[in-house]
Amino acid sequence: MxxxxxxxxxxxxxxxxxxxxxxxxxxxxxxxxxxxxxxxxxxxxxxxxxxxxxxxxxxxxxxxxxxxxxxxxxxxxxxxxxxxxxxxxxxxxxxxxxxxxxxxxxxxxxxxxxEKKNKVDFFYAHRKNTIEALQHLESLDIPLIKKNTKLEFENCYSTYRKCYPYASTTNSNFDASKDYIQNAELIWRQLVELFKKE
Incomplete structure (x- = not known):
């Protein structure tokens, strides 16, 4: 048993x-x-x-x-x-x-x-430094016909967003927009041509 x-x-x-x-x-x-x-x-x-x-x-x-x-x-x-x-x-x-x-x-x-927090911190540090650099660029007085025009950045945040459209707090892609750079180069060339004419 x-x-x-x-x-x-x-x-x-x-x-x-x-x-x-x-x-x-x-x-x-x-x-x-x-x-x-x-x-x-x-x-x-x-x-x-x-x-x-x-x-x-x-x-x-x-x-x-x-x-x-x-x-x-x-x-x-x-x-x-x-x-x-x-x-x-x-x-x-x-x-x-x-x-x-x-x-x-x-x-x-x-x-x-x-890592997630570091991405967020890096994004805000990159944006802050870029915007500060844009804000501290010296403005240029451009003599145009009958008046001087001041060349400066009016909205540095908008410029940052257009220059770095892929940057975000979740994506650490800080590649500058090729279209934005090409447009900026085109505008500078046009300005140079205008100065040569005067």
Whole structure:
């Protein structure tokens, strides 16, 4: 009779582990996220499976033995509990492995967030420096027919947007617009031609 109960308990333990692992696959627990470690089903499994298996296998090992609180009882406990204690001791390395994987995921998320922030900071620094450079350009007085005209940038933000149309906080493409540069060169050539005529 005891042998049948022990077999049932061992089979129940194996079934428990298989069902729990199936559950972990179903909820995609092996794809952890950056939430805290205590919210990770895989971490809970790394603790739960060894602890429950310890008690189930322990029941099989301890069945038929008397409870003794002395040296002989303690030695007997250690002797008959080798497998349950070995299974219980798995919770520490499994928890450490899950913790290290989780730390890697959190670090990866922090790196991605830092890169995103750096892109935003770089965009605003580039825009600020370009606009300041445009604002500090000396204005030119151009003598045209019967009056002097001042040549200067009126809207530096608009000039920046036209010169760098692909730059944004999410895209670090600071290539100047070829059309804008060609138009600017054409206007300068036309101005040079006008000056030559006068």
């Amino acid at each position: 005891n042998l049948t109960i022990n077999h049932c308990i061992v089979l129940f333990n194996i079934l428990f582990v298989v069902v729990y692992m199936s559950y972990l696959f179903k909820i995609k627990a092996f794809k952890m996220n950056a939430e805290s470690l205590t919210h990770q089903p895989l971490f809970k499994a790394a603790l739960t499976i060894p602890i429950i298996s310890f008690f189930l296998l322990g029941f099989v090992a301890w069945n038929g033995h008397d409870f003794q609180i002395d040296t002989e009882g303690f030695n007997n406990f250690l002797n008959i509990s080798k497998l349950p204690l070995a299974v219980l001791s798995l919770s520490i390395p499994l928890g450490v492995v899950v913790n290290n994987i989780h730390r890697t995921i959190q670090t990866d998320k922090q790196i991605k967030e830092a």
